[in-house]
Amino acid sequence: MRRIPQTIALGLFVATIGFWAVKGAHTGWSQNRVPRSKTDEVTGIVYTVYENRYVPGIDLLAGGVGLAGALLAVSFLLRPKNKTDQPT
């Protein structure tokens, strides 16, 4: 019984860290739009444009890892597989 939630927890842990790392390992809050600076040639004004893409931040990382940890903890409350059921 424990094996299934433990496998899911491990998968969630690896997926969360992998997704966060691949998407830029951003150490701030998650972003739904990414700011980029541009310069207006004639006036010299530096202005911001936004790219509409998602960058996961520490909040997503903490949520995913926390959920995986909680799932792992719950798994230890479940009854382990009965060894007497196994053929001798």
Place this chain on the structure above:
Amino acid sequence: MKKLIITSVVTLALAASLNAAPVSFDFKDPKGVNALQFSLDSVLEPIAGTAGGVSGTVSFDPANPAATSGKIVVATKSLVVPNATMTEHMLGNNWLDAAANPEIAFQLSKLEGVSTAGNVTSATATGKFTLRGVTKDIKVPVKLTHLADAFGKRINKPEVKGDLLVLRGEFMIQRGDFGIQPGKNDDKVNPEIKISIAIVGSAPKA
């Protein structure tokens, strides 16, 4: 002969005075570059964002910059930060209450300490700043750069005549002074907000 000289001098003086008349610059930028930038310290990282809904007019005379007047308006709902949930909270009724307070504005009262070097005028702008429905007198160090005949070049139509006026400035406000969560959440969101402006106004000539 003497009469001709006097007439010429008067004509030239009149022409010069007409040329130096104040020009009205429209700050609704056709290229959409104009924005107010703001930042404040917060947990994890500073919150930084922009407000692109800039409009207003400034009357500027290169020969007499001290007589500058005008008003800059920013649409409150145009404020954004990179995180969508934070943007929603910022515009909500606990913070800026954008629905009830659709405009952030600065009405210039006067320019003080005016000095001009080339086409750049430095001064302290005194005026009334309105945020979340609260108006307070503030002073903002500003730089006004007058770019004569640069309007056409900027819109890729050199045949179109006109001037540009670039307005730059930076100032700090206390959010509590404007009724934005006064004395609350100071450990999460700094009470001090830095506001920077770098905007351009256009004055096309007909």
